[in-house]
Amino acid sequence: MAIAAVLLAIPIVALLWVPSYAKADPELFGFPFFFWYQFLWVFICSALTWTAYKLTLSARGKTTHEAGEER
Amino acid sequence: MTPHLTVMAADGGINGVALGVLIALFLLVSVAGFMASRFQRADSLESLDEWGLGGRKFGTWITWFLLGGDLYTAYTFVAVPAAMFATGAVAGFFAVPYTIVLYPIIFIFMARLWSVSHRHGYVTTADFVRGRYDSRGLSLAVAVTGFVATMPYIALQLVGIQAVLEVAGVGGGDNIVAKDAPLFIAFAVLAAFTYSSGLRAPAVIAFVKDILIYLVIIVAVIYLPGQVGGWDNIFGSAQEKMATVNEATGKPTGAFLPGVGAGWAYATLALGSAMALFMYPHSITASLSSSSRNTIRRNAAILPAYSFVLGLLALLGWVAIAAGTTPIGLDGEPNAQLVIPQLFEDMFPAWFAGVAFAAIAIGALVPAAIMSIAAANTFSRNIYKEWLKPDATPKQEAKVSKLMSLLVKAFALVFVLTLDKQNAINFQLLGGIWILQTFPAVVFSLFTRWFHRWALLAGWAVSMVYGTVEAYQVINPVTGKHFGGSLGLIPGLDQMGYIAMTAFVINLVIAVVLSAIFNAMKVSNGSDETIPFDYFADADDPRVQKDLAEHGTHDEAYGDPDDIPGNAPAR
Numbered sequence: 001m002a003i004a005a006v007l008l009a010i011p012i013v014a015l016l017w018v019p020s021y022a023k024a025d026p027e028l029f030g031f032p033f034f035f036w037y038q039f040l041w042v043f044i045c046s047a048l049t050w051t052a053y054k055l056t057l058s059a060r061g062k063t064t065h066e067a068g069e070e071r
Numbered sequence: 072m073t074p075h076l077t078v079m080a081a082d083g084g085i086n087g088v089a090l091g092v093l094i095a096l097f098l099l100v101s102v103a104g105f106m107a108s109r110f111q112r113a114d115s116l117e118s119l120d121e122w123g124l125g126g127r128k129f130g131t132w133i134t135w136f137l138l139g140g141d142l143y144t145a146y147t148f149v150a151v152p153a154a155m156f157a158t159g160a161v162a163g164f165f166a167v168p169y170t171i172v173l174y175p176i177i178f179i180f181m182a183r184l185w186s187v188s189h190r191h192g193y194v195t196t197a198d199f200v201r202g203r204y205d206s207r208g209l210s211l212a213v214a215v216t217g218f219v220a221t222m223p224y225i226a227l228q229l230v231g232i233q234a235v236l237e238v239a240g241v242g243g244g245d246n247i248v249a250k251d252a253p254l255f256i257a258f259a260v261l262a263a264f265t266y267s268s269g270l271r272a273p274a275v276i277a278f279v280k281d282i283l284i285y286l287v288i289i290v291a292v293i294y295l296p297g298q299v300g301g302w303d304n305i306f307g308s309a310q311e312k313m314a315t316v317n318e319a320t321g322k323p324t325g326a327f328l329p330g331v332g333a334g335w336a337y338a339t340l341a342l343g344s345a346m347a348l349f350m351y352p353h354s355i356t357a358s359l360s361s362s363s364r365n366t367i368r369r370n371a372a373i374l375p376a377y378s379f380v381l382g383l384l385a386l387l388g389w390v391a392i393a394a395g396t397t398p399i400g401l402d403g404e405p406n407a408q409l410v411i412p413q414l415f416e417d418m419f420p421a422w423f424a425g426v427a428f429a430a431i432a433i434g435a436l437v438p439a440a441i442m443s444i445a446a447a448n449t450f451s452r453n454i455y456k457e458w459l460k461p462d463a464t465p466k467q468e469a470k471v472s473k474l475m476s477l478l479v480k481a482f483a484l485v486f487v488l489t490l491d492k493q494n495a496i497n498f499q500l501l502g503g504i505w506i507l508q509t510f511p512a513v514v515f516s517l518f519t520r521w522f523h524r525w526a527l528l529a530g531w532a533v534s535m536v537y538g539t540v541e542a543y544q545v546i547n548p549v550t551g552k553h554f555g556g557s558l559g560l561i562p563g564l565d566q567m568g569y570i571a572m573t574a575f576v577i578n579l580v581i582a583v584v585l586s587a588i589f590n591a592m593k594v595s596n597g598s599d600e601t602i603p604f605d606y607f608a609d610a611d612d613p614r615v616q617k618d619l620a621e622h623g624t625h626d627e628a629y630g631d632p633d634d635i636p637g638n639a640p641a642r
Contacts, residue, residue, distance in 0.1 A: 008175040015168040016342055018334035024327075030302035034160070034328050035382070038167050042379045045171045049178055050372035057365070 001059055004052040011045040085240030086416060092425025093239055093432065100279050100433055101264065143284050145231025145435035147384050149411055150496040155388030156398075157407035159313045159325030161333050161340075162496065163385050168341035170378040174371040177349050181371075182364040183517045183606045189359070189615040190605040196355055196513045197453040203516050204524040205597030207457065212531050213509045214453035217352045218479065220506035221446035223490075223498040224351065225483035228439035230408055230495040232257035233487075235428045237401055238412035251488070253401075257432075258484050265440040265476055280437055283430040287415075291427070292383040295418060299393040309389040332566055336558055339569035340500070346510055347503035347571060353438075353445035362619070363610040387411060394418065408495050439480075447475035491552040500557035504538040504571040511575075511582050517606065523596050526585030534578035541570045 014020075015038070024032040031039075147166075155163035184199065193199045196217065201210035236253035296302055306327075313325040329337045348354055361367055391398075391414040398409035415427040451471040456463050463471070486498065512527040547555030561568040589596070608615050 005179075008178055012172045012175055012342075015172055016338040018329055018337045019331075022329045022334060022337075030306065032306060032328065035164075035386070038164075038171075039379055039382055041168075041171055042375050042382075045174065046372055046375045049174055049368075049375070052175075052178065053365070053368045053372050056368065 001056065004055040004059075007048045007052045007055075010048055011041060015041055086238075086421060086424065088421035089416060089425035089428060090239040090241070092422050093235070093428040096283070096426065096429035097260075097432065100429075103279065143288070143381075143384075143434055144438040145228045145234075145431070146496070146499055147381050148431045148434060149231040149234050149408060150227055150499065151381070151385045152388035152391070152411045153407045153409075154494070154496045155385050156391050156396075156410045157325065157388075157494070159309070159327055161326045161329050161337050163388060164382070165337050165340040165344070166385060167378055167382040168337075169344040170381055171375055172341060173345040173348060174375050176345055177358075178368050178371040180514045180517050181349065181358055181367045184355075184513075185359060185361065185364040185367060186608045186615070187517070187601055187605045189618045190608050190612070191601065192618050194356075194359070195352060195449050195453055196350065196509060197449065200512050200516065201453075201457075202600045203520070204527075204599070206524040206528070209512055209524050209528045209531075210453060211458065212528055213512055214449050214457075216505055216509050216531075216535070217350070217449045218446050218454070218475075220502040221351060221353070221442050222479055222482045223486050223502040225439050225442050225480060226486035226490075227495050227498040228435040228442075229254060229257050229261070229483055229487050230492050230498070231435035232261070232432050234406075234408045235412050235432045237406075238398075238409050238416055239425075239428055254484070254487060258480065261436055261439050261443075262477055262480055264436060265443055265480070280430075280433045283426065284434050287427045287430040288380060288384065290419075290423070291387060291415070292380070295387065295390050295394075295414070298418060299390055305386070305389050305393040308393040312392050335561065335564065335566040335568045339561075339572040340557075343507055343569040343571040343575070344500070344503055346575075347507040350506045350509050350513065351442070351445070351502075352449045353442045356445045356448075365609070387414065390414065407493060439483075443476040443479045443483075444472070446479045447472045450475045450479075490554050491547050491550055493550065494547070494556065497554070497557055500569070500571070501542055501554065503569075504542055504557060504574060505535065507571045507575050508534045508538065508578050511578055515582075520596070520599055521586060521590070522582055523586040523589040523594065525594070526582045526589055529585055530578040530580075530582035533581055534574040537577055538570055538574035541574070545570075 021037045022034055024034065026033055028036040151163050151166045153163075184196075187193065188199060191198075191202055193202060195214065197210045197214035200213050201207060233254045236256060241253050241256065296305060299305060310327040313323060313327040315324050316322070317324045326333060349358065358367055361370075388410060391410045394414060394417065396410055396414045396417055398406055398413045400406040400409060412428060412431065416424045419427060451468045455471045455475075456468060460467065490501075491497070508531050511522065511530060515522055516527075541559045542557060543553050545556040545559060546553060557570055558567045559570045559573065560566070561573050610616065610619065
């Protein structure tokens with residue numbers, strides 16, 4: 001669970017630390033760094049949240065499982 | 072007014088084809104919604120069940136597709152790109168980190184709220200607070216805040232519908248009634264729509280709405296950038312515009328990137344909005360109606376993908392800069408809120424502009440209806456029944472709900488008419504200032520009972536006053552109106568930040584200090600009707616199953632507005 005908490009905290013800290021990405025270079029496909037970096041975090045955040053979800057599921061075991069629901 | 076601008080406004084008169092397509096699609100959707108609600112009311116429960124079951128049989132992809140449609144409202148289509156167009160990245164693009172950090176945040180607390188609510192039959196956050204602290208006062212504070220904070224959010228949707236009608240050429244003229252005609256039409260349509268069909272119509276037309284919205288988004292973000300010289304040119308034009316000097320303020324027009332010191336504004340806007348969103352009544356309704364506590368968490372992992380598209384839509388505001396779009400209102404004044412409809416009218420063939428207009432208008436109408444119904448239900452449940460008429464029959468309660476859903480929209484109209492609608496995104500931010508102040512009482516109480524009920528109430532009261540006064544004092548330099556923005560100086564930091572977050576910190580400090588004092592003095596903190604297990608129960612728990620079954624029908628205030636379990640609400 002502690003690991004899940006850390007995984008969830010990572011995108012929050014990264015995106016709130018604005019000075020770390022408020023710059024134009026390096027560009028990617030014509031997008032300044034500021035923009036493509038935040039777009040990139042959409043996918044990183046998704047992956048981290050999914051991992052955290054899987055971790056909480058295994059921590060709880062079978063009691064959270066609804067009949068007929070896919071794992 | 073210069074003759075030049077007047078001529079432009081006249082040129083932008085009625086766009087017959089676009090307006091025709093808009094009205095036709097609008098009528099089609101309204102009739103479909105009306106017919107469907109009639110059909111289901113007349114029919115037996117059997118068909119209702121089947122309909123609901125059909126919804127549950129949808130695979131992950133279709134469900135995901137449906138969820139996405141709900142996330143696109145006037146906020147994403149009109150307000151965010153308009154903010155990008157007018158003042159740049161700090162005012163507009165914060166919506167992207169906002170909608171990313173949103174999901175880790177709800178992942179943390181929403182499962183607990185789901186469990187305790189279904190163990191005890193709570194429908195609103197005010198219900199939970201009442202059960203947790205046995206405090207009617209704190210519960211009332213939470214309920215009133217939810218009701219009031221929804222108003223500016225609905226106002227934003229009205230501005231969106233108005234923008235479309237105005238660009239399509241409805242209304243016009245100099246007298247005050249004709250000038251605001253698009254707004255009054257938008258209000259009338261919304262009121263009639265909600266009053267006659269309740270929650271069911273939004274559910275029925277969700278499919279049509281989603282298809283329209285996706286069609287427009289895909290075409291817009293793929294087709295338009297190429298038409299204006301590619302992304303290099305778009306960012307170049309935006310940088311140029313943002314660097315020009317605004318005559319009214321003598322400062323640069325806006326920010327291409329958040330400069331030194333703007334980081335606080337950008338970060339607090341994102342975090343404050345994210346923490347606030349799931350405190351709104353309509354968000355809670357949607358979250359609680361999911362089928363298990365993990366549905367929310369699973370969706371939290373796949374929904375951020377929508378933030379990607381939101382970012383592209385935000386950048387349409389800068390596409391409009393590159394395209395040289397000049398959004399001029401019917402009164403001949405420039406109005407940034409019109410920029411996206413105007414861009415569509417300029418760049419698309421008339422018939423497709425009509426489709427795009429319909430997508431924006433219906434995409435604003437449906438969430439506005441859902442929001443007003445959720446706010447009205449909070450009123451009838453936690454204010455009317457709790458304080459005014461405890462022995463109210465379900466019929467009386469439903470009647471009050473209906474009337475209140477009208478009233479909340481009427482207040483929303485007042486917001487649009489009295490506040491500065493040049494900056495529509497500010498409506499959403501203003502609602503955020505208020506609703507965020509219920510966060511400590513609701514979310515912290517899910518994890519601990521250390522906080523004292525009177526301390527939470529005191530923190531709420533002070534931060535509500537502080538937030539409102541601070542927001543009132545923000546004056547738009549161009550129009551001179553109060554409530555001109557949602558950024559204020561952060562005391563002690565000498566930086567600009569989102570007022571909601573400053574108020575939240577004040578709220579928290581008061582709650583902590585007073586809780587320590589009250590707890591030390593052993594002042595009664597009420598009785599807690601919940602037990603630790605309540606916060607972990609899942610759909611396999613018998614009490615939860617009973618609650619889910621009781622609230623399963625669509626006629627309940629509680630029913631999922633769109634029948635898609637666990638989806639995030641409209642923003």
